[in-house]
Amino acid sequence: MTRKVTYMKKRIWASSLLAQFLLFYLLSKMPWAGQATQSFFEWQKPVHQRLFSQFPFSLGDVFYVLLAFALAYLVLKALTPKSRSKALAALLILLNVVYFTYQLFWGLLYFQKPIFSESELREPTEVELKLLATKYLNECIALRSLVSEDSLGVFKLESLKSIEVEIISQQSQLPQIIPEKKATGILLFKPSLYSGVMSYSGILGYYNPFTAEAQYNAKLPSTSLPFTLAHESAHQLGFAREQEANFIGYLLGKNSTNTELLYSTNYFVLRNLLWSLYSVDPKFVEETLELYSEGMRRDAEAAKLFNEKHEGVFDDFFQWTNDLFLKSNQQEGRVTYSYFVHLLVHYEMSLP
Ligand SMILES: [Zn+2]
Incomplete structure (x- = not known):
């Protein structure tokens, strides 16, 4: 029973990751999405910055180390037959969360309108x-x-x-x-x-x-x-x-x-x-x-x-x-x- 649940879980999270790839790819092609991300960024920016300015050291650097350890640990576990199923499910959940957060807070900003449009710029002499x-x-x-x-x-x-x-x-x-x-x-x-x-x-x-x-x-x-x-x-x-x-x-x-x-x-x-x-x-x-x-x-x-x-x-x-x-x-x-x-x-x- 538990094995079946884990298997289902894995399938759901794997599909969710694929759906995310597709969703963000499609969003990147839609100008309104760039505009919406920009508005979201403006809105969350002060809260986000105030929160992490409370820490005197780079909390993000600590997060990256922990993330690297977690990924390495789960990959190792996934290579062992006994723990494979659970580790893969956990790995997929982690990837889903990290990828979604990255896209939401940053990734889509790459697709906002450029500062100057291409027609405004000419080759410098x-x-x-x-x-x-x-x-x-x-x-x-x-x-x-x-x-x-x-x-x-x-x-x-x-x-x-x-x-x-x-x-x-x-x-x-x-x-x-x-x-x-x-x-x-x-x-x-x-x-x-x-x-x-x-x-x-x-x-x-x-x-x-x-x-x-x-x-x-x-x-x-x-x-x-x-x-x-x-x-x-x-x-x-x-x-x-x-x-x-x-x-x-x-x-x-x-x-x-x-x-x-x-x-x-x-x-x-x-x-x-x-x-x-x-x-x-x-x-x-x-x-x-x-x-x-x-x-x-x-x-x-x-x-x-x-x-x-x-x-x-x-x-x-x-x-x-x-x-x-x-x-x-x-x-x-x-x-x-x-x-x-x-x-x-x-x-x-x-x-x-
Ligand atoms: Zn830079």
Whole structure:
């Protein structure tokens, strides 16, 4: 009797998982569903964020470890004939719950309307990219002379807290052309519990859809850290796509009066412009690099050393999984990240 019940249970949960795949696939094709998810996200966002801001550490990271253990345990049990049936039923229930929660709180946001429609965007010209690269180079040089340094003369953050506070206050001051998403005013940045491993993964930060926490790698060089926070906070606002989060991160940083955040943001923009230009005019890129100030050179060198020190087996794996993940969410992989540059140029050129 019990065996029959477990068998039925398994069938029900397996069908439910399949039904979910189908349901969310169909929903992703319907514009109203994107709109509805967005409204739901706006509504639940403050509650979700307030709840998890009560914990001083990343509860989401603890959840991921427990989830991994639970999955491994159930898979092992499922391989043993005696416990197979029950373990499979439990595994299916767990997958159902996790998948549904993920889609509800995050997955469908990938299908909301883009910030700018495709017809609004045009291919940036080489001249525009070069003009902007020069503008951002000069801004970086000026800002770099205002920030603090460590004993080796490398940019060192004075206060991460004031950057977090600044980003949150900038959330309510995004330009009118950006689809409105309410700022909650809640600080929810947490150092990742896996910062050590993260350094080897090439991942700078991540948003946890289950807990709305923004994790960052606390070991990152100071040049990368502030912009990483801005990027993750764009996810917290409800911008799911990577390149749009970069663009919102740039908007959060660029109007800031916090020199450290501003330098990190402008440095990110400059590097992206130079990457894009490298395939068209490598000489221009090399000449621009020559114009870096002494301080900027030391920062770039320190970032390069950090990357070299942490190169390893994980690198390819994470690069591969990251590409796969982005592709499965209908985004372009890393190679064509310059969609950010499209958004950037479109916005910069529309400024008075
Ligand atoms: Zn992101």
